[in-house]
Amino acid sequence: METKWWHDAVVYQIYPRSFCDANGDGIGDLAGIIGKLDYLQTLGINVIWLSPVFRSPMDDNGYDISDYCDIAPEFGTLAEMDTLIAEAARRDIRIVMDLVVNHTSDEHPWFVEAKKSEDNPYRDYYIWRAPQADGSAPDTQRSYFGGSAWEFDAATGESYFHLFSKRQPDLNWANTKVQQEVHRMMNWWLDRGIGGFRMDVIDLIGKDVDAGITTNAPRLHPLLREMNAATFGDRDVLTVGEAWSATPEIAKLYSDPLRHELSMVFQFEHITITHDPVEGKWKPRAFDLREFKKVITKWQTALADTGWNSLFWCNHDLPRAVSKYGDPGRYRVESAKMLATALHFLRGTPYVYQGEEIGMTNVRFESIDDYRDIESLNLYRERTAAGVSHAAMMEGIYANGRDNARTPMQWDASDNAGFSSGQPWLKVNPNYCEINAAAALADRDSIFHHYRRLIALRKAHPAIVHGDYRPLFEAHPQVFAYERRLGDERIVVINNFTAQPVELELPAGLRGIPGKCLVSNYTPCSELGNDLVLQPYESFAIALDARAA
Incomplete structure (x- = not known):
């Protein structure tokens, strides 16, 4: 396999809303990220994966995009984005943007036009179907955020398809105009100097809703090869697809260099072994190390000669690693270092989620009203209405809710953990006085410095x-x-x-x-x-x- 720059790279994921707030409005921003680039350079990472900063009404914290070629005002400006790309490059750090093209916001101009009439030029940019004769949804497909995947639009008498929030209508990737629009936008960002794309739920874009197939549909891989040829294929960038449905054989289709699709995918088999087979993550199962080892060995072996692995414990959708797999109490430091070592010596590209390098933990807010995640809130309402107890649902949120990863980054022991001078959009974890970056930087034996050593070792030892x-x-x-x-x-x-x-x-x-x-x-x-x-x-x-x- 040809050696690529991202083979020995380490990626750091930033969830902008929660990373660092420079202007005191309680929301992290681009200026805050720019101000922390020296911290990331000290850590030794090569790549920043930036969760979405595009213009958005923030129904799903930026994963509902209303303008792909502009920056959300709460995060900053396009000029600041250009500054971030340039300042990161001065430190040999590349910026990987989050590409969310399975769906848009319902406020995107394409969807605003599509809703006007059945013969609007943008109508076929989305997926519309007539209701059944009795007025019910076109079929029984469900949204991942709860409820039907179909939302009725009274103006035209049809329903549109949405696998996530009803404010996130799915794009119709069978329409070549949609493909061309997305390719044009991707090249626009690549020309601005970004280092690649993380592709949100990319395994869904080939869906066949009439056949009830959402993942790994026949159109998926031809669409990715067309995307590769039209955009990043001749550029030296990193592309990683989020693919919850991936198996090792499917991962080879994505990441075999000879197939000209992606650099790698995120697979989640090692994550889902702790989910209940029926209730999913809301009813967590105990971590079984032997089962985990079988999964890791399977993926390390299967992709040894063809393709490439992504290595991660957590991200913006997952619980904190030390809380899930280690000990957030007495052995927090030891177990956080252990988890880092276990992961970073594997074959693949490691991803570090913000705060992982200082051992940040899950949070247990007292009230459901303290949570902000649309998935947790929707499923809480739906499941408690169906008879699941408040206590059982809260335990599921405490274990696997997405806000565990989204509490503000803990920079120091000052008010609001040094994240903001204003009221944070989401409460800070109360343990910030003990767990923060300032304390970690000052302690040569901290989790942070352990990560520094691991990242340096990866550069020095080809066997890793x-x-x-x-x-x-x-x-x-x-x-x-x-x-x-x-x-x-x-x-x-x-x-x-x-x-x-x-x-x-x-x-x-x-x-x-x-x-x-x-x-x-x-x-x-x-x-x-x-x-x-x-x-x-x-x-x-x-x-x-x-x-x-």
Whole structure:
């Protein structure tokens, strides 16, 4: 496989609304991001994935776009966006924009026109169907945000399709004019100097609503190849598609360089193993390390020669990693470092979500009225009306609600965690006096500096980026361990995923081999003798001595 710049890159996701507010209106903005670029340069990341900053009525916090070629006033101006791109480039950081083209806002000019009449030139930019004879929705398809996926429009007597909010009508990708409009917009941004696109729910754009197929429909991959040819295919940029439905075989279709589609996809199999098969994330299941290891090994192995992995624990839609997979209490620091080590030595491109590098945690607001996420609020109303108890629904929100990741970034111990001089749009997590970036920067043994070391190691050791993956202790219920090997370079990574000490008998091929400790969350770093006793959440990586190995 041809080596690309993003193979050894590390991406940092910014959720602009919650990152840093420079003007005191309680909403994060572009000026705030520009002011924190030195912080990100210190961390060592190469890429910023910027969640949407386009003009939007903010029904879904920017994932409902009304103008793809302008910036939402609460975030700033197009000139500030150009400044961000330029200032990031001065620090060798590229900006990846969030491409939301499965749907638009209902305030987008295309949809405003489409609603006027059935023969309007923009009508076919969206998906319309007549109601059934009894006046009910065209079919029984459901929105991911609750309720029917069809919204009746009295003016024309038809319903439009929306897989998310009714204010997010789905675009009709069977219309070549839609494709051309999107391609033109993508090139407009690429010409401004961005480093690529993260593609929101991209596995939905090929949908066939009449057949009831929303994901992985036959049109999907031809559409992506056409997009590639018309926009980013001849540019050296990163493209990553959000694909909840992806399997390893499907991921190869997206990311095999010979197919000319995307650089990589986000797959979520390691996330959904903690979701109830029927109730989904609102009824979480306990984390099973053995099941998790099978998933990771499957993906590391399947994409070893064809395609590329995205590596992540969390994002703007997911709970905080240390709360989900570690210990947000006594062993918060140790477990956060362990999770980072376990992920960053795998094959693929790591993604760090804002605040992950300082060990930010989930939040438990007392009232449902303290939450702002449209998904959580809609599903709370729908499910409690159907008989689910308030307490059960709140536990689901505490575990997996999207606002866990969206509480303001905790910069210091001052009012509002240093996020804003005004009233934040969403409450700050009360633990900000203990957990904040200022404290992390000052402590050389902090989670932040552990991430710095991991990011630097990725640049220095080709085996981390391109080496073979060999799982170790596959059946062990507490330990996730593996080896990365490239030529003479061998790196062993061992992680205790529990708060209990673990006695570990090493396999013959690893016993007593001398090596150099690359990183550890305990001092001194363990050595590969005949046996190991791992401390709670202990984690380390050792480069084996090539002569002895």
